[in-house]
Amino acid sequence: MTQTAFKAGGAAVVAASPPAGRRVRRSAFQRKLFPYLLVAPAVCYLLMITLYPGVYAIYQSFFFVRFNEWIPAGFDNYVELFQHDEFWGALWNTFVIGGIALTLECVIALALAYYAYRDPLIRGWRIVFLLPMLFMPSAVAFIWKLAFADGRVISDLLMRVGLITENIDFLGVVWNARLTLIVADVWQWTPFLFIIFVAALQAQDKEIEEAARLDGASWSAIFWNISLPLMKPVIAVAVILRGIDITTMFANVFIMTQGTPGGTTETISFFIYRMGFRTFNFGYASAASAVMLILTLIIAQLLLKRFFRSGRA
Amino acid sequence: MAEIELRNVRKQWGAVVGVNDVNLTITDEEFLVLLGPSGCGKTTTMRMIAGLEDPSAGDVVIDGEVVNEVDARDRDVAMVFQSYALYPNMTIYENIRFPLRMRDVPKARHAELVQRAAEMVELGDYLHRKPGALSGGQRQRAALARAIVRQPHVFLMDEPLSNLDAKLRTAMRVQLKHLQRQLKITTVYVTHDQVEAMTLADRIVIMDGGEIQQIGTPDEIYTDPANTFVAGFIGSPPMNLIGGRLEGGSFTAPGIRVDGLGENAGARNAILGVRPEDCHVVGAPAHFNAKIFAIEPMGDQTVVSLSTDGHLVEVRAARDYRAPLDSMAHISFDLDRLYLFDETSGERLR
Amino acid sequence: MALRRRSGENLALRYVILCAWALVCLVPILWFLSIGFRPRTEIITPQPIYWPTFSLDAWHMIWDDWPMANYLRNSLLAIAGSVVIDLVLAVPAAYSLARYNYKGREDIGFYILSTRMMAPAIVAIPIFFLFKGLGLLDTVWALMLVYAAINLSVVTWIIRSYMMDIPHELEDAARTDGASDLRILWEIVIPICLPGIITAAVIAAIFAINEFLFTLLIASTKNAYTMSVALANFTGGSDGKIYNAIALVSFLAFVPVFLLVVFIQKHLSRGLTLGALKG
Numbered sequence: 001m002t003q004t005a006f007k008a009g010g011a012a013v014v015a016a017s018p019p020a021g022r023r024v025r026r027s028a029f030q031r032k033l034f035p036y037l038l039v040a041p042a043v044c045y046l047l048m049i050t051l052y053p054g055v056y057a058i059y060q061s062f063f064f065v066r067f068n069e070w071i072p073a074g075f076d077n078y079v080e081l082f083q084h085d086e087f088w089g090a091l092w093n094t095f096v097i098g099g100i101a102l103t104l105e106c107v108i109a110l111a112l113a114y115y116a117y118r119d120p121l122i123r124g125w126r127i128v129f130l131l132p133m134l135f136m137p138s139a140v141a142f143i144w145k146l147a148f149a150d151g152r153v154i155s156d157l158l159m160r161v162g163l164i165t166e167n168i169d170f171l172g173v174v175w176n177a178r179l180t181l182i183v184a185d186v187w188q189w190t191p192f193l194f195i196i197f198v199a200a201l202q203a204q205d206k207e208i209e210e211a212a213r214l215d216g217a218s219w220s221a222i223f224w225n226i227s228l229p230l231m232k233p234v235i236a237v238a239v240i241l242r243g244i245d246i247t248t249m250f251a252n253v254f255i256m257t258q259g260t261p262g263g264t265t266e267t268i269s270f271f272i273y274r275m276g277f278r279t280f281n282f283g284y285a286s287a288a289s290a291v292m293l294i295l296t297l298i299i300a301q302l303l304l305k306r307f308f309r310s311g312r313a
Numbered sequence: 314m315a316e317i318e319l320r321n322v323r324k325q326w327g328a329v330v331g332v333n334d335v336n337l338t339i340t341d342e343e344f345l346v347l348l349g350p351s352g353c354g355k356t357t358t359m360r361m362i363a364g365l366e367d368p369s370a371g372d373v374v375i376d377g378e379v380v381n382e383v384d385a386r387d388r389d390v391a392m393v394f395q396s397y398a399l400y401p402n403m404t405i406y407e408n409i410r411f412p413l414r415m416r417d418v419p420k421a422r423h424a425e426l427v428q429r430a431a432e433m434v435e436l437g438d439y440l441h442r443k444p445g446a447l448s449g450g451q452r453q454r455a456a457l458a459r460a461i462v463r464q465p466h467v468f469l470m471d472e473p474l475s476n477l478d479a480k481l482r483t484a485m486r487v488q489l490k491h492l493q494r495q496l497k498i499t500t501v502y503v504t505h506d507q508v509e510a511m512t513l514a515d516r517i518v519i520m521d522g523g524e525i526q527q528i529g530t531p532d533e534i535y536t537d538p539a540n541t542f543v544a545g546f547i548g549s550p551p552m553n554l555i556g557g558r559l560e561g562g563s564f565t566a567p568g569i570r571v572d573g574l575g576e577n578a579g580a581r582n583a584i585l586g587v588r589p590e591d592c593h594v595v596g597a598p599a600h601f602n603a604k605i606f607a608i609e610p611m612g613d614q615t616v617v618s619l620s621t622d623g624h625l626v627e628v629r630a631a632r633d634y635r636a637p638l639d640s641m642a643h644i645s646f647d648l649d650r651l652y653l654f655d656e657t658s659g660e661r662l663r
Numbered sequence: 664m665a666l667r668r669r670s671g672e673n674l675a676l677r678y679v680i681l682c683a684w685a686l687v688c689l690v691p692i693l694w695f696l697s698i699g700f701r702p703r704t705e706i707i708t709p710q711p712i713y714w715p716t717f718s719l720d721a722w723h724m725i726w727d728d729w730p731m732a733n734y735l736r737n738s739l740l741a742i743a744g745s746v747v748i749d750l751v752l753a754v755p756a757a758y759s760l761a762r763y764n765y766k767g768r769e770d771i772g773f774y775i776l777s778t779r780m781m782a783p784a785i786v787a788i789p790i791f792f793l794f795k796g797l798g799l800l801d802t803v804w805a806l807m808l809v810y811a812a813i814n815l816s817v818v819t820w821i822i823r824s825y826m827m828d829i830p831h832e833l834e835d836a837a838r839t840d841g842a843s844d845l846r847i848l849w850e851i852v853i854p855i856c857l858p859g860i861i862t863a864a865v866i867a868a869i870f871a872i873n874e875f876l877f878t879l880l881i882a883s884t885k886n887a888y889t890m891s892v893a894l895a896n897f898t899g900g901s902d903g904k905i906y907n908a909i910a911l912v913s914f915l916a917f918v919p920v921f922l923l924v925v926f927i928q929k930h931l932s933r934g935l936t937l938g939a940l941k942g
Contacts, residue, residue: 031384034844035763039771042756042815046778049812053789060788112684115677127925128685131692134920136873138894139913143695146906153694153711187691192935199932199940237939241779248782251875255895269784269876276788277880289785296785300777308776308820308939365835385838398836402854411850415841459840469839 061287077287090271098246101185109193117201133191141255144184174264200234236307315466315499316341322371331357333523346502346514354523355503364388391460395472397452399444405455406440412463430462450481468500519543541659544586550627552586559583567622568603586652592628592644599645699910706906721907730885738889740803742871745810746864753819761826779816783876791880801887809877814867824938825859862930865923890916
């Protein structure tokens with residue numbers, strides 16, 4: 001029996017072969033290329049939505065865009081961006097609103113996880129606490145917009161219990177408006193952290209806990225001295241993921257405040273959107289995008305490699 | 314029907330050398346065991362034969378053809394793994410059938426071949442189950458059936474019995490040996506268990522530090538060890554290795570004097586090797602006199618440990634032998650069963 | 664406090680806290696649900712009404728006066744299509760990242776993950792012009808492509824994590840049994856990590872339902888409006904919003920998400936951490 005064997009380069013060589021089995025040769029080149037071929041489609045797809053837009057945004061940021069007319073602008077867009085308070089204001093708003101919301105979410109989720117994870121009803125708590133997360137963000141924005149709206153439920157209830165005497169203007173006062181955004185975010189996304197923290201606590205080695213119990217430690221001592229330090233990597237991953245989403249907050253701002261009053265609730269995402277699609281100042285918006293893109297790349301480099309170690313065996 | 318040859322095969326990862334310059338010929342229908350401690354390179358050697366690992370240098374030759382470039386799937390070898398590596402998503406029937414499907418064996422023959430393989434390992438009743446529903450021994454047999462179903466050129470077995478309990482392991486050992494004789498398929502078997510190696514092998518290859526220490530039949534390995542590593546690795550309890558001085562045909566060490574060891578010219582340091590069963594407890598001072606350190610009755614024999622110059626020498630005594638600790642014992646050696654090794658290289662002095 | 668156990672933990676405090684948060688979760692949801700079943704007249708009053716009358720006004724309105732069927736169809740098509748695209752791209756990519764050793768593997772993996780950090784707003788303008796150029800604005804196709812892109816990193820990393828759990832010996836066995844790399848992927852790896860693939864698909868679907876910014880930019884008529892953005896379109900009431908319709912549609916989207924999450928409950932925390940947490 002003769003068999004055809006393939007040598008590197010694809011030239012077919014007819015070789016006398018052992019009685020059974022096909023011994024097909026594949027070159028080292030072919031074998032080395034294969035994993036790249038597997039990952040290539042996904043990478044190309046992602047390059048299309050990151051590299052292309054990134055380059056496009058940077059390019060566009062050097063123009064004044066008036067409808068279909070692109071007028072070279074040099075660095076004017078950037079100069080304008082850094083000179084105007086709007087951009088810095090949006091950055092600050094994002095940081096303040098996101099920072100407060102994220103801190104609150106973390107504290108609440110950790111406290112709830114601490115009380116819930118050893119509870120016999122944990123499965124029930126999980127489902128109930130999870131519910132807010134299962135609504136569309138736009139729906140949650142409407143829930144709280146309606147609740148906070150002038151004369152609506154929250155003001156009304158507070159008046160009924162006598163805490164206030166007249167309606168609170170939730171959307172017209174700076175910190176009140178920020179508060180509504182924070183409440184909506186905390187309400188919806190605390191479950192995200194809660195679910196992860198509970199799972200992390202439940203996954204911990206029970207023998208360590210038991211050993212500590214035998215050493216005379218109380219549950220809270222165990223939590224602070226053993227469980228929490230062991231959870232650190234998981235907490236880091238969860239907080240990073242939540243932090244990414246919170247800094248890109250858009251739907252809530254769009255639906256609840258539109259950046260009012262006076263742009264004090266305008267997040268960076270909403271700023272770019274407003275500059276691009278409300279004032280059609282695309283070059284200017286692209287300059288902001290480019291700055292954010294570079295910031296994102298730097299932060300991604302710092303955070304991801306550190307906390308998403310691939311954990312290969 | 315396959316002969317395997319390794320020519321100057323070497324495997325290294327960066328600076329770490331896993332297998333160093335191995336030369337080995339495995340003859341057709343042979344049952345060859347690669348034996349050694351963990352990390353000795355035996356599994357890497359097998360994986361290179363399988364094609365799961367590329368040699369860094371040298372050639373793997375199957376039936377006269379260099380197969381370095383041939384993919385594992387085209388080498389027509391079947392492998393049994395320590396963890397059995399049964400596909401958990403398939404039933405046992407599908408597991409055993411898998412190699413047939415992959416090799417385009419006509420569909421019509423699948424049922425018959427699977428049934429026959431399953432019956433050879435007495436697993437006929439479990440074909441519809443998933444691996445998760447089987448005991449360790451049954452899984453082991455399923456893995457065997459999957460290997461034999463397509464009658465490969467070569468069987469490769471990587472510690473296939475080490476996840477079984479002791480009793481089952483002994484039983485499976487016998488089954489394996491019988492099966493291999495029946496199928497007449499060249500088999501390479503990796504283990505760290507010297508009993509498995511001794512009982513199964515036509516020839517044993519002892520490896521350490523990535524290098525072959527000795528190749529030989531179980532008898533040769535046992536009675537004619539090439540160096541102190543082989544001597545100390547084989548045997549239970551293992552051979553005693555006692556450092557001392559060799560001069561004018563006499564070996565001396567604290568508490569030991571043996572004369573008439575041929576005419577090794579000149580004085581030198583050497584290691585005397587003596588197996589526990591070649592030692593006899595006698596009533597009067599003999600080759601070796603030392604205090605008793607411990608006595609371990611084993612039922613069919615008693616192992617007596619003697620303390621000399623800070624290390625222990627184990628001696629096999631009659632089953633009813635008893636003596637108080639710290640009393641003196643006198644041991645005589647079988648003079649024609651003594652081995653002398655070079656002190657530095659550990660090589661046998663002949 | 665009689666409720667003290669040997670462990671010294673205060674059980675009463677535990678239940679007060681847990682019950683309080685359960686109320687925080689449930690009360691707004693139930694109240695919002697009640698909004699969905701109020702008559703129109705009750706939602707436009709300036710003062711809240713705490714004991715509403717039951718009405719299916721909103722239900723009739725969204726189907727009769729609004730293109731609810733279109734919203735549903737668009738959401739379904741865009742989400743299903745995007746999940747399919749994601750799986751087709753992510754499964755081989757995850758396999759490559761989990762199983763092969765090659766130069767640049769770690770960097771490629773982190774590049775994929777880093778796209779998760781990109782704020783949608785940053786790429787919104789170029790993407791808008793890209794689809795404008797392609798003539799895909801206001802189509803479900805554009806949404807499908809965008810949703811797939813947003814979720815690809817997440818899907819890839821989740822599946823990769825599950826694939827890394829498969830013992831190497833299984834693949835070695837399959838290889839010596841004669842299977843090619845692709846058949847190993849198809850016959851061994853994919854079936855074994857199916858729970859991970861399903862988890863990834865569910866999480867991608869939920870993110871796609873939630874997506875707002877891109878949909879807002881791409882969709883401009885009922886051709887492409889999804890439920891998420893359609894909410895903002897129910898305008899016409901006293902304060903500009905038809906809240907009973909909004910609430911009802913919110914719950915229409917909530918129900919499938921809830922069922923999906925219950926279905927993958929065991930894998931949820933692992934999925935949400937992109938595989939970092941093996942529960």
